Amino acid sequence: MGTSKAFLGINLDLIENPKYNNLDSRAMMLYALYADRSSASLHNARLGNTAFVDNMGVFIRFTNELAAKVLHTTEKMISKFRKQLADCGLIKVVRDGLKGYKIYVAQVEETPANTELILPWKNHYVETVKVTSSWTTFAKLEFCKSLVKSAQTVDTTVKSQTATTNLQNGNTSLTPSSLTTNSFNHNGLVGNAHAREASQSETQTQTQSAKPVIKKQNPYHLLPDSIKKSFNRVFGFITAPVAIELQSLIKLANEDMLNYAITSSEGRKITSPINYLKAAITNAIKRGAKCVQDMINYYDNQVKNKKTQRGNGYVRPRYMSEKQAQQEVDTAMEQLRIDNPQAWLRITQKQKAQSQSKPLIPIYSLGE
Known part of the structure; x- marks a missing residue:
């Protein structure tokens, strides 16, 4: 049985097209x-893995080291060599991060029709034709059956031999009934035909008894289109493990709630999208949310305009104006003056010293 090995093919248009005359052979490789x-x-992209799209x-991604x-x-x-390919428009290199690169590979332009080819045989295009022989297993079986039928219609006269048989000397007429398949099998053709028929029947029995092989479907294709579009827009591509996790979240809540959790996280810096979505859906279910509107109401009432609560029970807005900040400082300084006059005096003197303008130092020009 012959074996075949993988190989890298060089497009002959790289050799024949005048556009690539200055291209090194190693650059072609x-x-x-x-x-x-x-x-x-x-x-991989056609199978649903869009990591490289x-x-x-x-x-x-192909490093120069490799x-x-x-x-x-x-x-x-x-x-x-990579610069030569980029100058010819065969690739485009885009920096990705500090040390990474993305390489986009373009198609090779075909050689113009009026170009004189360098290779004498000019086999730029190879057409593969699949030939099916008419000498099939069925034809072989029919041929063997025809041989058996022809043998049954002819009387064969055989001269007996004393050294090989116990019959008397003379001519012996052998009738078709006395011929067996083993004694007249045309060089084994009939026996082989029966063997092939038995092999075929056994194969058919095994095929019928064997269980059908179910091909596993890519979990990405089982996701709803709305989830795929939202996740690709907010977080990027969806791998097979991520698709499985998203399907479990849909079963835990529903498609609309998961889609809202994805779209509402757009613009945030989330390092682990799946963990974030799991936490959002789980917390929503614990709060008793059963639909998207419940999640929206909780966000509007509890998160959107939420105020910070201090330990002493004082409630104030999250941010304050410059005037409010100055009032807070004055109140704190007044309290410090009452509680610790020495510290208040020290801070006040320091602020006064910092507020005084520093004396100007005259700059004299050097004499000639």
């Missing part, structure tokens, strides 16, 4: 690596 990784990102399209190790060269040369 680097593009092949990028294109292969980009196809993997696109495949943003508003600019599908991107990859590329240098694959191509057996240095990171400095990889930077040079």
